[in-house]
Amino acid sequence: MAVTFDDLLPAIVKAGDAGLSLAKIRTTFGGKAAAKKVTPELREKLATLAHEGAIWGPLKQGVAQLYFARGRGPSIETASRAIVTLVASSGVKLISKPGLGKKVTGMNKKFFPDGLKHAVSSQAIVELTCGSSKYYLHRDVAAEYFGFEPAEQGRIAPASGGRDVTAAASLTLDDVLPAYRRLKAEQGGFSAVKIYDLMKALNGSKEELHRLLIDETKAGRVTIHPTTTVDLPKEEMEAGIRLAGFPEPFVTVVVKNDP
Amino acid sequence: MTNSYAEMRVNPFEDAIVREPRDVTFSVNGLNDAPLDRVLAKFAALDGGELPRSSPVKADRAQLVVSPDRGYGKSHLLGRLFTALGRKATKVYLRPFQDPYKAWQSILLLTLQELDRPDDETAQAPSQLSSLAVGTLAHIVADFAQNGAPEIAAAVPALRRLASGTLPAAEMPGRRAWLGALFAGNGPINRLAGLLGSRHIDLHGREKAWLKVLVACAFDDADSERRRAALKWLRAEPLEQDEVEQLRLDQADNDGRGDVTPQEINALSFRRLQGLCQLASYYRPFVFCFDQTECYANDPMLIKALGNCIEQLYAELRNHLTVVTANQRNWVEDIKPHLEPAHRDRFSQEIALEGINKAGARELIEARLRHCEMAAGDVARFFADNWLEDLFSTLVELGVRALLMRAEDRFRALARPDAAPPPPQTLDDLFQVELNNIRAQKALQAYNQDCLMWFAKDVGQAMTGVKVGRTSGRRYFSFEWRWPDRSVYFAFEGGDHWRRWKAIADEAIAMATAQGDRRILAYVFRTPDLARVPRPSWAVAKATMDKASGHGFRIVELTADQVCELHAARELYSNALQGNIAFSGPAALAWLQARFAPFLADIAAAGLPIQVRSIDAGGPAAQQPKTTERTSAAADMLDAERLRVVLDLVREQRIVDISVVLARLGRTELRDPLLRSVEAHPNLKAHPGPKTIFLQWRITA
Numbered sequence: 001m002a003v004t005f006d007d008l009l010p011a012i013v014k015a016g017d018a019g020l021s022l023a024k025i026r027t028t029f030g031g032k033a034a035a036k037k038v039t040p041e042l043r044e045k046l047a048t049l050a051h052e053g054a055i056w057g058p059l060k061q062g063v064a065q066l067y068f069a070r071g072r073g074p075s076i077e078t079a080s081r082a083i084v085t086l087v088a089s090s091g092v093k094l095i096s097k098p099g100l101g102k103k104v105t106g107m108n109k110k111f112f113p114d115g116l117k118h119a120v121s122s123q124a125i126v127e128l129t130c131g132s133s134k135y136y137l138h139r140d141v142a143a144e145y146f147g148f149e150p151a152e153q154g155r156i157a158p159a160s161g162g163r164d165v166t167a168a169a170s171l172t173l174d175d176v177l178p179a180y181r182r183l184k185a186e187q188g189g190f191s192a193v194k195i196y197d198l199m200k201a202l203n204g205s206k207e208e209l210h211r212l213l214i215d216e217t218k219a220g221r222v223t224i225h226p227t228t229t230v231d232l233p234k235e236e237m238e239a240g241i242r243l244a245g246f247p248e249p250f251v252t253v254v255v256k257n258d259p
Numbered sequence: 260m261t262n263s264y265a266e267m268r269v270n271p272f273e274d275a276i277v278r279e280p281r282d283v284t285f286s287v288n289g290l291n292d293a294p295l296d297r298v299l300a301k302f303a304a305l306d307g308g309e310l311p312r313s314s315p316v317k318a319d320r321a322q323l324v325v326s327p328d329r330g331y332g333k334s335h336l337l338g339r340l341f342t343a344l345g346r347k348a349t350k351v352y353l354r355p356f357q358d359p360y361k362a363w364q365s366i367l368l369l370t371l372q373e374l375d376r377p378d379d380e381t382a383q384a385p386s387q388l389s390s391l392a393v394g395t396l397a398h399i400v401a402d403f404a405q406n407g408a409p410e411i412a413a414a415v416p417a418l419r420r421l422a423s424g425t426l427p428a429a430e431m432p433g434r435r436a437w438l439g440a441l442f443a444g445n446g447p448i449n450r451l452a453g454l455l456g457s458r459h460i461d462l463h464g465r466e467k468a469w470l471k472v473l474v475a476c477a478f479d480d481a482d483s484e485r486r487r488a489a490l491k492w493l494r495a496e497p498l499e500q501d502e503v504e505q506l507r508l509d510q511a512d513n514d515g516r517g518d519v520t521p522q523e524i525n526a527l528s529f530r531r532l533q534g535l536c537q538l539a540s541y542y543r544p545f546v547f548c549f550d551q552t553e554c555y556a557n558d559p560m561l562i563k564a565l566g567n568c569i570e571q572l573y574a575e576l577r578n579h580l581t582v583v584t585a586n587q588r589n590w591v592e593d594i595k596p597h598l599e600p601a602h603r604d605r606f607s608q609e610i611a612l613e614g615i616n617k618a619g620a621r622e623l624i625e626a627r628l629r630h631c632e633m634a635a636g637d638v639a640r641f642f643a644d645n646w647l648e649d650l651f652s653t654l655v656e657l658g659v660r661a662l663l664m665r666a667e668d669r670f671r672a673l674a675r676p677d678a679a680p681p682p683p684q685t686l687d688d689l690f691q692v693e694l695n696n697i698r699a700q701k702a703l704q705a706y707n708q709d710c711l712m713w714f715a716k717d718v719g720q721a722m723t724g725v726k727v728g729r730t731s732g733r734r735y736f737s738f739e740w741r742w743p744d745r746s747v748y749f750a751f752e753g754g755d756h757w758r759r760w761k762a763i764a765d766e767a768i769a770m771a772t773a774q775g776d777r778r779i780l781a782y783v784f785r786t787p788d789l790a791r792v793p794r795p796s797w798a799v800a801k802a803t804m805d806k807a808s809g810h811g812f813r814i815v816e817l818t819a820d821q822v823c824e825l826h827a828a829r830e831l832y833s834n835a836l837q838g839n840i841a842f843s844g845p846a847a848l849a850w851l852q853a854r855f856a857p858f859l860a861d862i863a864a865a866g867l868p869i870q871v872r873s874i875d876a877g878g879p880a881a882q883q884p885k886t887t888e889r890t891s892a893a894a895d896m897l898d899a900e901r902l903r904v905v906l907d908l909v910r911e912q913r914i915v916d917i918s919v920v921l922a923r924l925g926r927t928e929l930r931d932p933l934l935r936s937v938e939a940h941p942n943l944k945a946h947p948g949p950k951t952i953f954l955q956w957r958i959t960a
Contacts, residue, residue, distance in 0.1 A: 091649055105679040144653070188595065190609050192327040192587045220655040223614060225328040243653055246661075252587075254327055254611070 003028055005045045012055050012069050019066035019073050019107075022058055061107055074107035079115025082108045084124045087138045091244045092145065094128065094135035141244040144214070171208050173216055173255075180255055192225060192252040196239035210241050213253055224250040263637045264674035268914045269946050269953050271627040272667035275330070275660045276839050278696055278830065279703070280352055280548070283338025285626050287619040290659075291332060294610045295339055298322050301607075302580050305544040306347055310423060311398045312540040314459035315577030321549075321569045323606045324584045329838030330660025331612040333584035337548050340582070346378055346424075348546045348580075349387055349539070354833075355554040357712035358729075358737060358751070359564035360521040363528040364495065365709050366547070366568065368753070370532060371493055372705055388490075390424060391535075392477035394542040396470070397422035397438055402454050422541065439478040442470070445507060460537045468492075468512035469534055475506060487790075491515075493535075495527040496754035517758025520734055532576065539578035547572065549583045553836040556593035557844075565594075566602030573605045586838065614656030617647060623659070624666050630957075632913065641669065660839075686831070686850040688949035689840055693827035695947030699934050701895070704822055706786040708751040710829045712738065714855075715749045718828065721852030722859055735763045736770060736781055740863065745778040747863055752783055755790040761800035764807035771810035780811040782862065786822050815862075819931070828855065896936045897929065905933065909943060909956045917945075917952040 008029055012020045022038065030042050046067065049055045058065035059073065066073070086103050087095060095103075097116070104112045119125050126142065128135045179201035183193045199209055216222040224241060226248040240249025277283060305316050326333050341350045351373045356365035374391065377384035385393075401418035404411045420426040421434045441447055452466040462469050475489035488502035497515040498506070515527055539545055555561045572581050583606065585594065595603060615623065621642070628638045646669060651657070671681065697703045715738050720727040726741040736748035748770060750763055767781035785792070792814065793801045804812065817825070828851050834840045835847035842850075852859075897905065901924055908923055909915055917934075921927045937943040937954060946953040 091652075093644070093649070102677065103679060187591045188603075190325060190587050190591050191611050214653060217655060218653060223327070223656055224654070225614075225658070226661070227328070245650070245665075252327060 005029060005041070008045060009049060009054055009069070012049075012067050013072075015069070015072075017068070017072050017074075017078075019057065019059065019061075019068045022065040022067065025067065059107065059110070061110075066107075074111055076111050076114040076118050079104060079108040079111035080118040080122070080124070083112070083115050083119045083136075084138065085247075087119075087125045087136045088140065088244050089247075090138075091141055092137075094137060097134045097136070100136060138244060140242060144244065171202075171204065171212050173212065173221060176202065176209075176212065177255065177258070180253075181258070184258075191254045191258070193254070194236060194239075194252055195224075195241065196236040196251065198253065199239050206239060213241060221256060223254045223256060225252045225254070227251045262674065263633060264640075264670060267631060267670075267674065268916075269631070269948070269955065270667055270670050270674075271631045272624075272663045272670055273948070274946070275663040275667070276834060277332075277334035277338055278693075279700065280334060280338035280341045280350070280550075283335055283342065285623075285630075286335070286339050287615060287623050287626075290615050290619045291336055291339070291613055294324060294612055295336060295343065297610050298324070298336075298340055298580075298582060299343060302344065302348065302544070302546065305578060305580060310394075310419075310541065310543070311402075311458060312578070315537050315540050316544070318573050318576060318579055318581065320573060320605050320607045321581040321583045323590075323609060324582060324612065325587050325590060325609045326585070326612045327587055328658055329586060330658040330663075331614060332659050333586075333612065334550055335659070336612065337550060337582065337584065340546070340548075344546060346543070348544050349374065349391070349542075350546045351548065353547060353549045354707075354709065355549075355551055355561070356564070357561070357709040357716065358521070359558075359560040360737070361525050361528070362564045362568050363525045363532060367528040367532050368494060368706075368708070370535065370545070370547075371490065372702070374535075375490070376702060386481070388476050391538065391542045392473040393435065393438070394422040394424070395473055395538050396442060396477055397434075398541040399451050399454050399470075400438065400441065402457065403451055435478070439474070442474045442478075448474070458540055460540060462534050462537065463530065465512060465514075465534070468508050469538070471506050471508060473538075491754065491756075493531055494754070495524065495531050497756040497759055499756060515756075517756055518734070518762035521737065529571065529575075536576045536578050545579040547579060547581045549581070551833050551837060552583060552585045552594060553589045553838075554833055556589050556836070559597045562594050562597040563599065566598040566605075569605045570599075570602050589836075614654075615659050615662055616656045617651040620651070620657070620662050621647060623662070627666075640673065683841065684949065686842060686847060687854075689834070689842075690827060690831050690851075690854070691949040692947050693830040693834075694823055695945075695949075695952045697823045697826045697830070698931070699945040699947055699952060700938060701935055703826060704786075704788070704819065706753050706789050707826070708753060710826055711749075711751055711784050713829050713832075714825050715740070717832065717848060718851055718855055719859060721849075721856065722863055725863075733766065733770075735766050746774065746780075748779060748781045750781070750783045753789055755792050755794065757794065757797045757800035760792055760797075761803045764800070764803040764812055767807040767812040768803070768810050771807075778811065780813065780862075781807070782813050782815050784815045784817055786817050787819050821858075895932055896939065897924075897932050901929070902936055902940075905936065905954075906940075906942070909954050912956075914946075914953050914955045917954055920954060 008025065011025075011028065025046070026038055026042065029045075030039050046055070050057070053070055055067050055069055056073070057067035059068070060066075082104055083100060086100060100116070101112055104115070108115065120127050120136075123139060125136045125138055128137060176198065179198055180193055183197050183201060184191060187193075195209070195213070199206055202209060213222060213224055217224050226246060227237070227240070232251065236251050237249055240251040242249050301319050301322055304319065324333060324336060337352065344350060351366075351370045353366060353369055356362045358365065371388070374388040375386050377386055378390070397418045401415045401422065404415050404418065406412075417426065417430070417434060418438075421431070421438065426434060448467055448470045452470055455462065455466050460466075472489045472492050475483075475485045476493075479486040479489075484502075485505040488498055488505050491498055491502065492506065492508075492513075492515070495515045497517045498508070498513045503510065503513050516523070519527075536545055549565070552565070555565055569581065569583070572579065587609075624641060624647075625638055628641060650662075650665060668680075671678075716727060719725065719740055722740065724742055728739060728741070730737055730739050730748070733748075735750040735752065737751070738749040740747040748767070750766075752759065752763060763783060767779075770781060771779050793804055831840075832844065832847050832851060835842050836844040840847070896902070904923060905920055908920055912919075917930065918927075920933065921930060924933070934945060934952070937945050942957050944955045944957050946955055
């Protein structure tokens with residue numbers, strides 16, 4: 001069955017973040033003369049779809065010119081996310097601007113300058129200067145080393161950490177153990193308890209629990225474990241501990257040598 | 260200065276999944292010693308004192324090894340267990356069964372496939388089944404001699420040593436020949452069978468049959484007709500009349516009937532397994548390891564069948580230890596709630612796996628780098644810039660696979676400092692790795708009805724408008740793809756008895772007749788390692804099969820490549836379910852369904868690009884079985900001259916692409932014999948990758 005212009009938008013939508021190249025569009029929708037040039041009808045259809053906001057492009061990628069559906073393909077936000085991930089995985093090893101630029105590849109590369117500004121302005125990363133060179137550090141890494149709270153989504157962490165020191169001192173492993181043991185018993189004695197369940201049982205602050213668990217992990221009294229499944233419930237993912245250099249949140253905890 | 264990291268063709272940290280416990284060759288000092296010791300302590304209760312046992316040992320509860328997350332080394336622990344037990348146990352690695360009504364048949368088949376392998380890969384090593392048979396027969400004769408006249412009793416120590424395999428090599432052939440001659444007639448068997456009772460072994464009136472079958476397993480050549488018949492009897496398959504005569508069995512001993520229900524097949528399979536476990540009193544205990552249990556999670560019937568198996572293993576089978584591995588989340592949330600409360604008690608308390616600490620991480624990384632012959636300076640470079648200290652700055656321990664993934668990144672960065680991070684592996688890449696791995700190991704290519712069932716059930720459900728499910732009231736065609744106007748049925752049969760095949764064909768005819776105008780296709784898949792059917796001597800069965808072929812009955816002869824692809828598909832899906840790869844089970848399944856869509860369509864519509872066997876007389880099916888049945892391992896390998904070429908090339912290059920080796924040999928079709936030779940040679944190792952297989956030279960002690 002012959003393809004029509006009505007199939008063009010679905011095809012671009014289906015191409016997702018990879019986009020659909022003009023050459024491919026031309027050969028599929030451009031009729032017999034497709035191999036040579038873009039027909040006026042096709043050019044008009046593309047312009048109409050772009051005008052309506054259903055698609056955007058073309059984006060030059062090498063020799064290809066790519067079209068994307070609305071909300072798909074590279075953007076300042078996707079470049080920003082890639083940059084934040086790279087800086088986070090670098091941990092306390094500071095990464096320079098040229099170094100970062102080399103690591104942002106593919107279609108995000110075009111949006112690197114704006115993506116970097118976006119990442120800094122959203123306070124996901126901080127820009128440090130040494131002479132004329134610029135380096136970047138992830139806010140969670142800084143939070144971990146300076147002992148203040150990692151910022152909530154969309155909220156800026158207070159410079160002083162903002163943590164209630166009195167409250168911090170109040171939560172200890174002994175406070176957590178009764179709830180841990182009850183949850184462990186409820187699941188038949190299996191030792192890995194969900195941090196989400198523990199948080200609910202304690203009815204306290206997530207940050208406080210995270211701080212305690214990280215401290216106890218460093219001390220070797222507990223172990224924390226990342227998620228096993230890639231489709232974990234959202235609330236369990238959100239209750240998990242995020243550590244620099246580890247893409248998945250740590251969602252369960254085991255108290256060692258607890259009978 | 261050369262960068263030795265850049266020169267390495269294989270990233271030594273790429274391989275982060277244990278696919279077969281026997282692949283485990285290295286373990287970090289102290290890592291997971293506690294869980295391993297707990298399992299070994301349970302095994303010690305089976306292993307105490309001299310063989311043979313005065314009576315079979317009652318089983319303990321199934322030992323439940325639980326991982327807090329993926330990649331903490333469940334399968335690796337099984338590998339260590341296998342290594343630690345060595346020749347003290349027959350170790351059976353059980354991938355998930357798929358038919359809840361024939362779970363014991365699946366377990367029995369895997370047990371016998373294991374027993375048919377040698378204990379190690381050294382040339383001329385006897386199969387474990389042969390050793391079990393010799394051990395049993397020699398001990399029984401020793402029991403008899405023990406109470407005889409002094410000159411007869413003098414032979415007892417030598418017989419016991421023959422049974423345990425500790426007789427000096429020079430004496431072995433003579434003693435074996437003497438034992439074989441002793442059992443050549445029925446008289447000694449009739450007398451000696453009664454001695455099984457003295458050790459409280461009850462084989463339900465089949466004691467003589469068991470001894471006759473063991474005689475064939477002990478003394479016949481691997482390819483002999485009689486040994487094949489013995490294996491069929493052990494697999495609970497019915498025997499042809501000539502096979503009954505070869506084994507000198509009574510008619511009543513041929514208890515695997517041709518036309519039976521799945522429940523009867525399952526019950527007989529269980530009795531065979533029960534017999535093998537009792538006879539382990541003379542040889543060594545079994546260790547049954549249920550791995551990949553995540554695969555049961557989406558089917559409550561399979562979970563109930565698993566619980567039932569664990570219950571029966573505990574209550575009715577002797578001389579064995581059962582180990583079950585699971586990821587905690589899957590076990591607690593998906594599997595345990597569906598187990599009968601009584602069955603839950605048949606599992607031990609959790610045996611929790613531990614993560615690797617910093618010292619262990621260093622040891623593991625150094626071992627992998629040194630295995631690739633990295634110089635000390637290059638190894639030190641790996642740990643520069645506090646890489647390891649940074650990794651363990653917050654965590655005291657880490658899942659082993661998480662460590663290996665980070666080490667893989669580190670290795671890549673050292674090899675190509677300026678290169679962008681590679682794109683993540685696609686499902687296609689991961690599938691190719693599994694495919695190359697299956698190709699590299701012949702044992703993984705054997706007939707496996709669970710794999711075929713899984714394919715029909717899980718992959719098959721992708722087709723448009725199809726309703727996939729188990730049939731009810733059918734004896735053989737246990738699975739159905741159903742559309743409003745037609746159905747495709749599947750039977751899974753590994754045997755070659757004419758009566759069974761006639762019954763299968765009869766059922767296909769009955770189904771077609773009952774369906775009226777609805778079209779049906781009825782398939783039975785066969786793999787290259789199985790005997791060919793129909794045999795030339797079949798008359799009645801062949802006539803029925805011819806008639807059935809007019810009603811949509813087809814025997815589908817899968818090629819070796821197709822078998823590898825189906826096994827690789829199942830491994831990929833299993834890896835996704837276990838969290839071993841960065842794709843969910845549904846995502847992996849969707850990809851597989853798209854990948855196999857043409858194959859599914861061919862089956863569904865009988866388009867038949869797959870090679871469907873003609874069952875006409877004189878067709879390829881009618882060839883003499885002797886020439887088409889399993890060939891010896893040696894015939895599957897390279898000849899000495901070609902092997903020498905391979906050894907010289909790999910020794911010189913250290914790591915070399917298999918395509919280069921095949922080019923040197925001059926024939927690409929030598930790939931499978933080459934892989935068989937690599938498998939058997941101590942200095943060669945295959946590294947399956949997404950694009951190719953690399954062959955590595957290994958320095959052995």
